[in-house]
Amino acid sequence: MKINKTLNLPALEAVKTARKSIENVVNYTPLQYNARLSEQFGANIFLKREDLQPVRSYKLRGAYNKIKSLFNEGKISDGIVCASAGNHAQGVAFSCKQLRIKGTIFMPVTTPKQKLEQVEMFGGTYAEIRLVGDTFDASKKAAFDFAETSGAAFIHPFDDVQIIEGQATLALEILEQQKEKSDYIFIPIGGGGLASGIATVFKELSKETQLIGVEPKGAPSMKTSIHNGVNTELSEIDGFVDGAAVKRVGDLNFEICRNVLSDCISVDEGKVCDTILQLYNKEAIVLEPAGALSISALEQYRDQIKDKNVVCIVSGSNNDITRMEEIKERALLYKxxxxxxxxxxxxxxxxxxxxxxxxxxxxxxxxxxxxxxxxxxxxxxxxxxxxxxxxxxxxxxxxxxxxxxxxxxxxxxxxxxxxxxx
Missing domain, CATH: 3.30.70.260 (ACT domain)
Structure with missing residues (x-):
């Protein structure tokens, strides 16, 4: 699926400002060459290890940038509120504790226990969890309602300029770390905040780099929207890849991604499970399903990436160990x-x-x-x-x-x- 190239991006200078705002909280994560994957695909494969952030996902970048901006502007007297399937919640909770702000976090009832415990740990007494609904979208509606009645500032997980600018700081690091130009970057997509942020930077500073968005097969909301030419809400989704399973991507994220992504593809959940097991068994890297999306997509681009420099965004590692039997089962079925x-x-x-x-x-x-x-x-x-x-x-x-x-x-x-x- 080829994308219209008309650009509509946030300002690059704002991304650089965001970087200064979050630099004392966010880790400068490594861009690691992976010998096994490079040999397997005949390419130079690098992993951008956002699983090594303090909250074990890139979400801290956007969350802290947004909350810190509101804090500096004095706009959080009634606290903040967010909705999340897990990783955004952890980023928000961490930010609340850092800035000593009261936060209310709405999460689906189906959220893995491990992620709930992490939010409690990172937020301490500053974050209150409320479990509502079976999906992110149900939690989001509850959070919107809470924001209207309480006056708390809503921190959107992806459809927000300052969130996008925070995620975009990851791309600045890649450009500094790469020894040669990246030919391809594979980016996991849930609501589209990360893809929007990376696109913001690379379409300004490395126009030749091909940006490939990757979604789970059971929740291809961005791919469907781009195909339809309008942001489209899916009637139902498979929530297994919980960090990337949303029925509807952000409006702002859709407009950016459809203009700048080179392609948007979907990956079978069974393939994602097989990737998780391979990374765990062969590299001792623990990934959550959303964190394995970008690597799982390489097989579909085997011919195009041969002899090329390729970056896969490893977006998170918040995986509940109790899910491993299901992950193994899905991988065996897929193979x-x-x-x-x-x-x-x-x-x-x-x-x-x-x-x-x-x-x-x-x-x-x-x-x-x-x-x-x-x-x-x-x-x-x-x-x-x-x-x-x-x-x-x-x-x-x-x-x-x-x-x-x-x-x-x-x-x-x-x-x-x-x-x-x-």
């Missing part, structure tokens, strides 16, 4: 190792033993089995999850199941059923 079936079992002794002997491969494993004998019919249905040692063995497994009369249906193609199992 074709894990399969779920509805299986017809003859109601006789030894039926399961025959299934194991004559259907499964020597190194395959049953990882899920649901069956209850409730009647005296000749056959009964069971839900069976099978993990293959080789994903190429799937067709053979299915064929044996059909030939021996066990096969009833394949559940991986049924999202409603699969979501109940995973």
């Amino acid at each position: 074709g190792f894990k399969h779920y079936f509805m299986v017809k079992f003859p109601q006789r002794p030894g039926a399961l033993k025959d299934f194991v002997l004559y259907v499964l491969g020597a190194d395959d494993d049953i990882t899920h089995f649901e069956y209850t004998k409730k009647n005296s019919r000749e056959t009964a249905l069971a839900i069976v999850g099978i993990e293959l040692s080789n994903p190429n063995d799937f067709e053979g497994l299915k064929q044996r199941m059909q030939n021996l009369g066990y096969f009833e249906s394949y559940l991986n193609d049924n999202p409603d059923v699969l979501n109940m199992l995973v």
Whole structure:
């Protein structure tokens, strides 16, 4: 998807001012060369490690810049309020404690416990958490209502010029750190604040750099909006990539991104999970789903980035360890190792033993089995999850199941059923 190049960007001087405002709070994060990814893709791959910020995400840049500006202007006598799925909340909480400002933070009920605990830790007595709704958008509405009734200043997570300017300071660092010009930058997109900020700087100082926005497949709000030519609210989203799952991007962010992004693509959540596991197992880097989006997109650009200098924005590492089993499951499903079936079992002794002997491969494993004998019919249905040692063995497994009369249906193609199992 190619983008209209008419520019409408915040002022570069304002970004430089924001940098001075936040320099004593925000870390100058490393731009790290990654040898494994570089060899894998035949390119020079660098990771901008925003997961190493004090709140483990880039969100501190924009939040502190906005709140500090209001503080300097004397506009926060009634405190501040925000809505966030996690990382913006932590940035706001951290800023509240630094500036000794009372903040009220609205978060979805579905927010991982780890992120709630982090907000409490960073904000201390200065941040109050209120859990409302199942999505960011529901929390945002509650926060807007609170701002109107209380007089608290609303700190938007992305649709705000000073938020964008704060996020843009990250791009100034990349330009200083790179030894050669970056040919491509892959940027995760939730509401669009980070992409807007990076675009602000690079379209002024490095026009040749290709800016690629990356969204989760289950929440492609920016990609859809650019395709439609108008900011479009999605009717429903998959909230798994919680740091980037919003139904509607910011109006300001949409206008900037559609004018300056070279492309906007989406990545399957299963691919994101596989990237998280690869980074953890091979580099000991712990990423949250949104933090792995940019790296997950490299496969789609394999041909274009060959022999090029590429930067991936690693946006955050606030991952709850209790989610790792689900992450592993989604990765196995995506790569074709894990399969779920509805299986017809003859109601006789030894039926399961025959299934194991004559259907499964020597190194395959049953990882899920649901069956209850409730009647005296000749056959009964069971839900069976099978993990293959080789994903190429799937067709053979299915064929044996059909030939021996066990096969009833394949559940991986049924999202409603699969979501109940995973």
